[in-house]
Amino acid sequence: MDKKTFISELKQALSxxxxxxxxxxxxxxxxxxxxxxxxxxxxxxxxxxxxxxSELAADILAAYHVRADYAKKTRKKAAFPDQEKAxxxxxxxxxxxxxxxxGALGGIHGLGSLLHRLWIFLQSLAGKxxxxxxNRCRERPDMPEGLPPDVLFLEMxxxxxxxxxxxxxxxxxxxxxxxRRRRTAEGVLGRSIKALARLFRFAWRTVLWGTRTAWNACCxxxxxxxxxxxxxxxxxxxxxxxxxxxxxxxxxxxLGCLGLVLCFFxxxxxxxxxxxxxxxxxx
Amino acid sequence: xxxxxxKGVLELxxxxxxxxxxxxxYELVEExxxxxxxxxxxxxxxxxxxxxEHYFETYLRESTEGPPRKxxxxxxxxxxxxxxxxxxxxxxxxxxxxxxxxxxxx
Numbered sequence: 001m002d003k004k005t006f007i008s009e010l011k012q013a014l015s016x017x018x019x020x021x022x023x024x025x026x027x028x029x030x031x032x033x034x035x036x037x038x039x040x041x042x043x044x045x046x047x048x049x050x051x052x053x054s055e056l057a058a059d060i061l062a063a064y065h066v067r068a069d070y071a072k073k074t075r076k077k078a079a080f081p082d083q084e085k086a087x088x089x090x091x092x093x094x095x096x097x098x099x100x101x102x103g104a105l106g107g108i109h110g111l112g113s114l115l116h117r118l119w120i121f122l123q124s125l126a127g128k129x130x131x132x133x134x135n136r137c138r139e140r141p142d143m144p145e146g147l148p149p150d151v152l153f154l155e156m157x158x159x160x161x162x163x164x165x166x167x168x169x170x171x172x173x174x175x176x177x178x179x180r181r182r183r184t185a186e187g188v189l190g191r192s193i194k195a196l197a198r199l200f201r202f203a204w205r206t207v208l209w210g211t212r213t214a215w216n217a218c219c220x221x222x223x224x225x226x227x228x229x230x231x232x233x234x235x236x237x238x239x240x241x242x243x244x245x246x247x248x249x250x251x252x253x254x255l256g257c258l259g260l261v262l263c264f265f266x267x268x269x270x271x272x273x274x275x276x277x278x279x280x281x282x283x
Numbered sequence: 284x285x286x287x288x289x290k291g292v293l294e295l296x297x298x299x300x301x302x303x304x305x306x307x308x309y310e311l312v313e314e315x316x317x318x319x320x321x322x323x324x325x326x327x328x329x330x331x332x333x334x335x336e337h338y339f340e341t342y343l344r345e346s347t348e349g350p351p352r353k354x355x356x357x358x359x360x361x362x363x364x365x366x367x368x369x370x371x372x373x374x375x376x377x378x379x380x381x382x383x384x385x386x387x388x389x
Binding site: 038050062 | 308309312322323324325327328329331332335348349350352353
């Protein structure tokens with residue numbers, strides 16, 4: 001074995017070591033071979049004096065408390081770095097893909113849910129009168145011929161609103177046909193008022209919700225701040241207690257710290273108590 | 284000489300050699316080879332281990348014959364360790380010697 005091969009194989013066998021250490025060892029062996037050559041030995045003879053390369057590498061690794069077979073395993077792994085990297089990349093890409101997919105699905109689902117709620121809200125504002133008219137105005141298959149087109153059918157058990165309220169005229173018999181024009185004109189004002197009332201109620205609820213949320217956020221911040229201060233004071237109290245036990249004159253400070261602990265934890269409790277919940281959540 | 288004997292005593296010989304004066308690797312191998320016939324390859328790992336355990340410290344010194352050489356110097360911990368090894372060695376040789384003597388006469 002020539003010097004170049006020996007050094008190369010030794011480097012490979014010790015590749016588990018840090019670069020700096022490895023270079024240090026290699027330079028030492030190179031120097032040793034050079035000196036032996038100066039003393040008249042050939043390169044092969046100088047290297048043969050080291051004995052078995054695997055035993056030499058094992059001895060060196062033992063000096064670093066490293067298992068000799070660990071380097072072999074590492075070399076085997078290093079023989080297929082591309083496949084390993086590709087496998088790792090595939091795994092990471094798969095994980096990212098799954099996350100993106102679930103995130104996108106969640107986002108679409110959330111958007112759909114939001115749109116659906118908005119649609120229901122708009123329906124509640126404007127759709128109900130329309131549905132009312134639609135229900136009332138649907139024509140019966142058995143509507144007699146010759147009636148004007150603005151006539152609608154009263155359901156069974158239903159009365160004209162105007163009739164029931166003022167009692168001016170006798171109630172229409174259910175199942176009879178009444179003028180749609182007259183009924184629509186009477187209901188427009190009432191429906192508008194209802195829609196306005198609903199809008200006002202919504203605005204009022206929004207204001208209430210905003211106020212409650214702001215209040216709760218303030219209370220929670222206050223409680224958290226007090227809690228953290230309480231924990232810190234408790235830590236300080238522990239330290240002071242230890243110092244006090246060791247004989248330091250810290251009785252007054254320790255007592256003050258105990259007071260602080262109690263104050264902060266009480267404040268935290270107060271902050272939690274002041275949190276406003278929706279009705280029905282108190283239980 | 285028996286390989287196990289050599290292995291056991293090698294550490295003490297190396298420590299004692301460096302205690303007398305600071306040496307570089309090749310020089311140390313030659314010094315140890317005067318006492319026991321040892322594979323050169325085993326000396327360097329031993330030097331590395333003793334350095335890692337802080338019994339040796341190393342420094343570079345310029346050489347007229349080539350690149351700078353790494354010299355080994357025995358630390359205070361190394362001196363104590365060497366003394367303890369010597370004590371153990373003396374005890375061992377004394378006990379083994381007396382045992383063999385007894386066997387010879389008995």
